[in-house]
Amino acid sequence: MPRLLGPLTQAVTYTRWLHLLIGAAIPLMGAFITPGLSSPSLVAWLQIALQPIPLVVAAALLLPSLRRAEGLQARLMLFPGQHARVPGDQEDSGISVAPSASWRDRGRTALWAVLRLEAGCAAGYVTVQCLGTALALVGAASSESGEDPGLLLPLPAPHPANALLVPVPILVLLGVMVVAGRLMTSAARRLLGPSPVERLAALEERTEQLLERNRIARELHDSIGHALTVAVVQAGAARAAADPGFTDRALGAIEETGRAALEDLERVLRVLREDGQPASRRPTLADAGQLLDSARASGAKVDTEVTGPLERLPGPVSREAYRMLQEALTNVLRHAGPVPVRVRLAVDETALEVDVRNALPTGGEVTGRGGSGLRGIRERATLLGGRATTGPRDGEWQVHVELPLG
Missing domain, CATH: 3.30.565.10 (Histidine kinase-like ATPase, C-terminal domain)
Known part of the structure; x- marks a missing residue:
């Protein structure tokens, strides 16, 4: 049990979560313009996630300094310090903070930018769904039937016992963010790590x-x-x-x-x-x-x-x-x-x-x-x-x- 709950007490879990959510900033700004967030359909959500890709790819290919910015942010948020390290992580983060020195570096930076954008959209969607489900369960526990919150999973019938289910979506959300943060950390080492020239x-x-x-x-x-x-x-x-x-x-x-x-x-x-x-x-x-x-x-x-x-x-x-x-x-x-x-x-x-x-x-x-x-x-x-x-x-x-x- 301590091994399972240990990541929930580490600051690195929440800085990685925040790093994921920041990746959805550009798609969110685009969503306010088109198609809007009043009642987006599945196609609209796909449009929100995919339409910024050409922009971030062009920025990664044309701006060598973008690699430095992404590397610094990854170091600070995926590897925030000795006090918050995940057991087994090495002292050296393995993340480069040098600008792109070749087209290979620019291509790796573009892949990272696209990955971060899509992972941010996914993390934002999961966060909204899980927190929305927890709040909906609180409402269902008060025996009050309200409007359909538009969640992915159906809610049980109103009953006071639903209050016992409130922690479940929150724990699921935290577990997903722990796994997603570790996967992004591994991807950052591969895509933002030193190039052969730097090594x-x-x-x-x-x-x-x-x-x-x-x-x-x-x-x-x-x-x-x-x-x-x-x-x-x-x-x-x-x-x-x-x-x-x-x-x-x-x-x-x-x-x-x-x-x-x-x-x-x-x-x-x-x-x-x-x-x-x-x-x-x-x-x-x-x-x-x-x-x-x-x-x-x-x-x-x-x-x-x-x-x-x-x-x-x-x-x-x-x-x-x-x-x-x-x-x-x-x-x-x-x-x-x-x-x-x-x-x-x-x-x-x-x-x-x-x-x-x-x-x-x-x-x-x-x-x-x-x-x-x-x-x-x-x-x-x-x-x-x-x-x-x-x-x-x-x-x-x-x-x-x-x-x-x-």
Whole structure:
């Protein structure tokens, strides 16, 4: 019983009922003009329901904004809110509020307009018949015979017991409106739902959001991970050296690296907040000197070879290459410590080559080298149409990246 009577206590039932009745507004206005509502016959009722069809079809085909109006009204009245939702309905109504972008959308809108018009006429007729029957039963219960109300169903003979039948047509009306509202909701999802073009655009937007989140996560991993690694290595080296001069240099390197990491963090947070402020410039490969100086300050002996103009690299290639080099140097400090490192940056007309090599830790241990950092290097290279290889080679650990410039 609660399951059957539950819809009667939900606001969505009555907003859907009202949505149906609004659909009969245009036929009702036409009925006042012709054929009139004094004593319409069955043919007159059909004329009332059918004569507005050309008008609504023409409006749907000629006015793309009609789809937006119908979508907004359907969202508000067929899906009025969480407090009035029908159990089982999804959070997303699945109704588009964009104007018609194609003739297919206009055709679907026209079908919806005709369906809503005819459903509104039917809902209005059923409402009048059921409410009229209930009122007629009240009159029949008073043992008074009046004029024929012109109802579809015959009335019983006047008797006080007819008062017990008064709730029946009202309950029938409510049941019909519950079913009709659910059917119209399902039809709205089909006819007013996003078109394939809109679904594709939404999918592309979602993909872009996911890619942006992955990029931000990689940048935070590279920047903050590099800063923490440098700080740990510098602090450990300063404590082991017990040299005030070395300690001052180590603290200076920690401060500089930490400041750069804070700038990266502030830039990423500004992007996430979307507060309208311009984001600070992202570092490029032309700023690689800071990374190399930071690694040298940590005790690593860095030998650098640069071939070609780094400042002429395309922006995306230069920025991503900077992060790859940063992650490669971070891995050296994290897993091998202050060991000799050879960095080669080569630029020609077609490609950029980044090669970082360092001696393997004592005993040739290479465990821990398969984490998210190296995976991020390979993902960055793949997104730019290049390739990256990592692993031991000739007694050294190598990170080799090739990125096309086209």
